[in-house]
Amino acid sequence: MTSVWLDRRRTLTVDPFTPDEDFDTVVAGAGITGLATAVLLARSGQRVAVIEARTAGAGTTGNTTAKLTLLQGTVLSSLRRQYSQKTVNAYVQANREGQAWLLGFMTDNAVPFQKRDAYTFAMTDGGADQVKSELSVAKAAGLDVTETAGTELPFSTRTAIRLGDQAQFNPMDVLEALLSDFRAHGGVFVDGVRVKNVSTENRATVFTSSGHVRADRVVLATGIPILDRGLYFAKLKASQSYAAALRVPEPTQLFKGMYLSAESPGRSLRTYPAANEELLVVGGNGHQVGKEPSPKRRLDELLDWAVHHFPGSEVTHTWSGEDYRAVNLMPFFGKMPRGAGRIFFATGYNKWGMTNSIAASLAISSDILNGQLPWADTIHKRVTSPAGAAAAVALNADVAKTLSESWAKAELAKPDPGTVPAEGEGTVVRKGRKPIAVSTVDGVTCRVSAVCTHLGGLLSWNDAEKSWDCPLHGSRYSPAGEVLQGPTTKDLPLMD
Ligand SMILES: Cc1cc2nc3c(=O)[nH]c(=O)nc-3n(C[C@H](O)[C@H](O)[C@H](O)COP(=O)(O)OP(=O)(O)OC[C@H]3O[C@@H](n4cnc5c(N)ncnc54)[C@H](O)[C@@H]3O)c2cc1C
Ligand code: FES
Structure with a gap:
């Protein structure tokens, strides 16, 4: 599957990786967090390298729906249930500054974007209650959100709230513009090189799949952090959600706003002015990574829903992306514990990374350059609520249960007599006591270890x-065992 954003000719210039080079800062990961941080640091005169394991945008940023909005479904009321209004206000301020920076960047660099109103809508009584709470918390946080009687959507809604003057864009346009700004400021961009580890004895040494480099500081902008210091993998829930672009029979009659349902399964809608036509983009139907028996069924449900409400529409692209929700709902950003003050990270945007990533980049670069941001201090000093602590305990109990259940299932897996799954399918079999992941994709059958190289x-x-996904902390691998998404940094061993 390829997203409508990644379906383009690659125009990025990359630099060679030179082992033993020395930098002020090395950034791991070329999604929106990594590239925005790199631009901010390079503009300040630092010598910066971005090291990307795959290609820019290959992670979540190239697989998003790219709404740049302060009305974020029902996020504010969920935060308010755990934190003071002051902390919620700091979250809004962080997102406001992230949004303003990105709008300014797009304007200065002639990156197209569309101003749009954002809506949260409800289709049920329960959803309507959630929307009401969101309205009240958003107003208390100073957002000019209003209740609306109806929407432009082709199905009925119980209620909806609206925030005017938000924006949408193509995330790959933004990444390309960030990269060209970064390189214009002397930045070094390397792709196809995976960061494996970082040591912090006497400055930082960054160990990669192609050798090591040194730096004063390292920023992990890898989605979920690839280092286990701070145990952030145990404080984040990895979820996979789906999206599609559709060609509709009457594009001129498409709605204008950006919409998100309050209820699960989530339903997200926006439009995209592609080169020659206005496309409909829908998203939603997320689930915890590795825990859904048939992710394809989730995608098909979303497509059926879209075609039902937009009859005659034709699917042009389908894709999915992985994002992380912190158990206490607040994104994590800043210095990593036990990183000797040299390792920074950002994660846990809860599907609102377009604004939160820039806020995190502003906070990290300000920290590195000795600046101060009051909203960042407030967020750092928040007290974990009892609900947040309980959610962490529940998440880890669930991880332990999943681990033991899945290993019990592996014991029952069929012995491998040379299994060849049908095209597009994969199965876990046993060789002695070893679980083997066997799949057939594009006519090629691969056998790799079925045990995640992160924590088993x-x-x-x-x-x-068509990937192997880990239900514990969300690592994902290709059929041939190459890492697609962290926290792991090690490929699966081949079993042939
Ligand atoms: C379907 C979907 C829809 C969404 N819609 C919205 C939306 O409308 N609005 C919104 O605000 N947010 C949305 N989000 C969330 C948003 O897209 C993400 O939060 C954001 O893109 C995360 O950016 P990132 O830079 O942190 O991570 P990524 O984009 O994943 O970047 C991380 C990069 O690090 C690289 N990497 C990983 N490990 C290593 C390593 N060891 N060494 C080197 N590089 C490495 C990866 O290859 C990747 O390129 C959505 C998310 C999904 C899944
Ligand atoms: S991602 Fe942690 S064990 Fe697989």
């Missing part, structure tokens, strides 16, 4: 993305 989770087959 048993992998499950993703029939939508």
Whole structure:
């Protein structure tokens, strides 16, 4: 599957990786967090390298729906249930500054974007209550949100709230503009090189798949952090959600706003002015990574829903992306514990990374350059609520249960007599006591270890993305065992 954003000719210039080079800062990961941080540091005169394991945008940023909005479904009321209004206000301020910076960047660099109103809508009584709470918390945080009687959507809604003057864009336009700004300020951009580890004895040494480099500081902008210091993998829930672009029979009659349902399964809608036509973009139907028996069924449900409400529409692209929600709902950013003050990280945007990533980049670069941001201090000093602590305990109990259940299932897996799954399918079999992940994709059958190289989770087959996914902390691998998404940094061993 390829997103409508990544379906383009690659125009990025990359630099060679030179082992033993020395930098002020090395940034791992070329999604929106990594590239925005790199631009801010390079503009200040630092010598910066971005090291990307795959290609720019290959992670979540190239697989998003790219709404740049302060009305974020029902996020503010969920935060308010755990934190003081002051902390919620700091979150809004962080997002406001992230949004303003990105709008300014797009304007200065002639990156197209569309101003749009954002809506949260409800289709049920329960959803209507959630929307009401969101309205009241958003107003208390100073957002000019209003209740609206109806929407432009082709189905009925119980209620909706609206925030005017938000924006949407193509995330790959933004990444390309960030990269060209970064390189214009002397930045070095390397792709196809994976950061494996960082040591912090006597400055920082960054160990990669192609050798090591040194730096004063390292920023982990890898989605979920790839280092286990701080145990952030145990404080984040990894979820996979789906999106599609559709060609509709009457594009001129498409709605204008950006919409998100309050209820699950989530339903997200926006439009995209592609080169020659206005496309409909829908998203939603997320689930915890590696825990859905058939991700393809989730995608199909979303497509059926879209075609039902927009009859005659034709799917042009389908894709999915992985994002992380902190158990206490607040994004994490700043210095990593036990990183000797040299390792920074950002994660846990809860599907609102377009604004939160820039806020995190502003906070990290300000920290590195000795600046101060009051909202960042407030967020750092927040007290974890009892609900947040309980959610962390529940998440880790669930991880332990998943681990033991999946290993019990592996014990029952069939012995491998040379299994060859049907095209597009994968299964776990046993060779002695060893679980083996066997799949057939594009006519090629691969056998790899079915044990996640992070902390030993048993992998499950993703029939939508054709990948092996870990239900514990969300690592994902290609059929041939190459890492697609962290926290792991090690490929799966081949079993042939
Ligand atoms: C379907 C979907 C829809 C969404 N819609 C919205 C929306 O409308 N609005 C919004 O605000 N947010 C949205 N989000 C969330 C948003 O897209 C993400 O939060 C954001 O893109 C995360 O950016 P990032 O830079 O932190 O991570 P990523 O984009 O994942 O970047 C991380 C990069 O690090 C690289 N990497 C990983 N490990 C290593 C390593 N060891 N060494 C080197 N590089 C490495 C990866 O290859 C990747 O390129 C959505 C998310 C999904 C899944
Ligand atoms: S991602 Fe942690 S065990 Fe697989």
